[in-house]
Amino acid sequence: MRILIFICLLIPGAAALYAQSPVVKVAVLVYQGMELQDFAGPADVFNKANTITRGAYQVYTVSCTKEVVYTDGHIGIQPDYNMQQLPKPDILVIPGAAISMPDSLSRDSTLLSLIRHYQDSVSVIMSVSSGAFLLASAGLLDQQAATTHFFLADDFVTAFPAITLVKDVRYVDIGNIITTAGATAGIDAALHLVERYSGERIAGMVARAMQYSPRREETWPQAPTGMDYKKDADVVCGMIAIDKNTYASYQGKRYYFCSEICKKTFLRNPGQYTVKQ
Structure with a gap:
């Protein structure tokens, strides 16, 4: 025990690794047709952060019902809670769906109701990729800056002219809302949140555990006929x-x-x- 204490004193930030702190509750929304990486990337970040901090995070899934949810690749996920049972989260993660689905996402009244219900009770809502279409349709991004999957950029601007689209970035942080670009950008944003809650050292440890190099800026590809x-x-x-x-x-x-x-x-x-x- 004395050796462990001595090591913690010698290594900068090591003591913080075992410090007791309030548990950050992270709810990850799951729904039919969502992208697996949009869900799994951020969930894995927070799960590894929980392991490294020895219990500072609690990660669970929520759906509109308790039925099994199937991803875009038809992988089944059993949600932990439905929206009536959901414990109050600090962070709500909204994955995106296939890039062919933004129109249907924008019209999904059940998902929009869930987001609006929790928009004022959570500290941060984070969307991944086309999940920004859900936040925009719920009215959370009006007169704000946001980003989404680069391939949906033009569609997003056309559908939501009151929102300032930011290009060539992995994520946009406006405080209580974070939007990300496609797929793996959700990992960058989740690491950014771990740094906010637990510090740069813990976020760095999570990134190394995942063998992932986080970044905030990235030049977007340009499709041959535009971004439609x-x-x-x-x-x-x-x-x-x-x-x-x-x-x-x-x-x-x-x-x-x-x-x-x-x-x-x-x-x-x-x-x-x-x-x-």
Whole structure:
């Protein structure tokens, strides 16, 4: 015991590792069709922070019902609580869904009601990727700065002209609301929150445990015909097509692809994919 105390005194910040502090409760919203990485990245950050601090964080999931939720890749997750049972969180994390779903997210009255219900009772609401469409539709981002997945940037600006879109960043922090760019940017924002609550040293330890190099700024890719999902989505797989050299022309229209594999698949039977256009 004396050796442990001696080590804590010698290593700067080591004593803080074992200091008792109020538990930060983190609720992660889960819903049908959400992106797995949007959910798993931030949840893992806070879970590792809980381990390192020996109990300073409590992470749980919440859904509108207690039914199993299936992600975009059809991975099932059993939520810990429904919205009626949810213990009051300090942080509410709102994952995004597939980039083809912003319109349906914006019209999901049940999810919007949940967000509005907790907007004044939590310290921070954090959206990941297209989750910003939920916050914007709930009215939380009016006259504020925000970001979202780069591929949905133009759609976001068109849908929410009262919001200032910030580009070339991983996340935007306006105090009680944090919005992030796509997928792994949720890890950056979660580490940023761990630093806010537990300090730079703990956040650094979490990042090293995940073998992750956090950053705040990042130049966004530019899609060949702009930043419009409807124009630039790969018609074969629905993924982002940002390589201007990977394309095929069919019936007077140019189609871009995320890879040569999708391009070859398209060329075998173009009509199968263009009939959807």
